[in-house]
Amino acid sequence: MSKTVKLRKGLDIRLVGEADKVTADLAMPKTVSIKPTDFHGLVPKMAVKPGDKVQAGSVIFFDKYNDAVKYVSPVSGEIAEIVRGEKRRILEVRINADANTEYVQGSPVAPASADAESVKQTMLSAGLWPFITQRPLGVVANPEAAPKAIFISGFDSAPLAPDYDFILHGQDEAFQAGVDALAKLTTGKVYLGLNAKVKADAALENAKNVVVNRFEGKHPAGNVGTQIHHIDPINKGEFVFTVNVQDVVIIGKYFLTGKFDATKLVAYTGSEATNRKYYKTVIGANVADLVKNNVAGDNVRVVSGNALTGTSIGAEGCLSYYDNQITILPEGDQYKFFLTKGWLGPGFDKFSASKLFPTWLNSSKKYTLDTNLNGEERGFVVTGEMERVFPFDILPMQLIKACITDDIDGMENLGIYEVVPEDFALCEYVCTSKVEIQEKVRQGLDLIQKECM
Template identity: 50%
Template sequence: MSKVIKLRKGLDIKIAGKAEPTIKTASDPDAYAIKPTDFHGLTPKLSVKAGEEVRTGEPLFYDKYNPAILFTSPVGGTVVSINRGDRRRILEIIIQPNGDAESLAFSKANPLDLSPEDVKAQILKSGLWPFLKRRPYGIIANPNEAPKAIFISAFDTAPLAPDYNLIVAGQESTLQTGINALSKLTKGKVYIGLAANGKSKNFEGLKNVEKNWFDGPHPAGNVGIQIHHIAPLNKGDIVWTINPQDILFIGRLFETGKLDFSKIIGLAGSEVEKPCYYKTKLGATISSLVEGKLKKKGNVRIISGNVLTGTKVSKDNFLGFYDSLVTVIPEGDKYEFLGWATPGLNKFSAGKTFLSSLFPKKEYILDTNMHGGERAFVLNGQYEKYLPMDILPVHLLKAILVNDIDKMEQLGIYEVVEEDLALCEYACTSKIKVQEILRNGINSMIKEFG
């Protein structure tokens, strides 16, 4: 049954530089890459060698412990490099595109006419399976498990987040095809969370889904928050999640029988000259998106993703597998004398420390300066203001620090991943690395229970 869920806890961080609702075509990248480091808990095994020719959709590597999960090339071309890190860990497989390269052919069919096994086999073979994530733990879904439901959030409330309503505009039929395919993967329901402010109009006509509307500040758009308020996870429960733009890949696969990894990326932030959206492909170079589009002054930090959960990258790096946003903000490489003692009219604060709290709609140029170092972990109820879940986050983090598995279970580790507690880390007076601690706890749970 559909309903409107109002959330009061949370915080909208007002950063200047939101992308304008215009879509342009990015310059053609000279390389693309798939990075095994984008996937938690993955041990990759290579299927190609440097110098080999690959077609779009041809496997580059697979999961050592679940060989059915393939990771395929987003373009046709030549594997020019396989970069490794410490202990020969595979960091990225780089492909130089060839416009004339062929694409692998797959079955063209209406997923509603196929069996669940056929739909699953097609998604696995095409390499689109890694877009499905498993809760608990936020890892790639296991095709041998049966989820009780699949959840989609049709909007993102993170700072400068991309507008999925704009991204899917004109592709509603393809989106519906993808939804139909997902409905074959579960005996339960496919849930979609919509924005109550009307910013999810292009999702409201979807069929084979149960719609719920959410109203509130960030993290209301996080799929984990929505799961908690619709069908909370208990021990033994498994659900899958997927981003709206990734559903389009699945829809195109079944509609055309070919892989099309085209996606729309938001380029935003105070250091972007004219923030807007760009059409490119999965794994494109960051330089193809930002070159010639940044302001000329000062050092900047480029982030693949949003400022709360994204990854710091350089122009020579590549777009993250799950990312639909590139953010550019000033680097926090300067110190401010007695900054805490100023009125702070141009400073944003999660609390009401500065006079800027009198102007709630004002946007700010925020840099990466931490304004202090890590200090004692104080139990002061601060985190609870920013987490709209029935969870005690500080107690959970302390249970993780002492590796108390039973307490972790009791305190709700099955319901959260890094993005759900990212706002707590931002607002933390003690500068605790909340997301890192949480991932360590999740890894302990996986090691203990598999």
């Protein structure tokens, strides 16, 4: 049954640099990179070597411990390099892309009339399975797990987040086909979360085979973890699958055409970005050509994803597998005079989660914020800051401390099975300790996976 959830906790960080609702085509990037590091816990086993020719949909590597889960090329071209790090760990597989994409041709399948096993096998063989992540742990879903539900968030509330209503316009058929395929993977329901304050695009509003729930409130209202917690919380021993809306479309396109079409619209955002639009590109695209002439200064940080959870990739880096946004922020490596811009300054140009600065009186003002932490790591003490922005019925401070101290019983009792690192991004932002909270939560989840799963 559909419901509307009003969240009282959260925080909207109002940044300058939202992308205009304009679509622009990018030329096929010269280089595309698939990074095993985008899939936490993956140990890849290569299926190709440098010099091999591949098509879009060709298997690049697979999971060493579950060879049914395959990772495929988003473009056609030649394997240029396999980048390795310490202990020969594979960091990237770089592909020199062809100007015109050739596809591995599969067979279209009508998911609504297919049985569950054939849908699963189609997704596994076509390389679509990595689009599905599971909770607990926040990793690529285990094909043998039986999810009690599947969750899709139809909006993003993060800073400068892409507008999925704009992105999905005109893709009704592909989205519905993707939903129908996902529905075969669970005996439970497929839940679609929408923004209660905005009428969604027809692709979302008219979707069938889903239970629509609406969420009203500040970020993280659009996070799928928040929606799971308020609709169907996870207990120990249970699994929930999650999929991003753009990835649902990619899944749907495969079932309609038999082709692994990895194109997506990516929002180019941030105060230091110029020519901010939605660019049509592919998963893993090199951003060098886009960033080269579209930044306002030299001292910037290029982030794949949003400002809270994204990854710094540099001006020559590649879009991460699950990201639909590029954010260009001013680098915060400059000293600030303490009487004007520092800790004794009046703060007329500063955003604050509290009422420390007078800018709280203007609730519509947007800010240009840099990456400066404004301090070093300090004592992790109880302040009450995190509880004001964390809309879960979970004690965030106590759970984080349990993660830091490797307290397995404490983590289980405090709700570790419900959360992933992104759920704590706002906690990390407001906490005066400067502790890398998302990293600590990930370490806790890794310990739970090792000892309890």
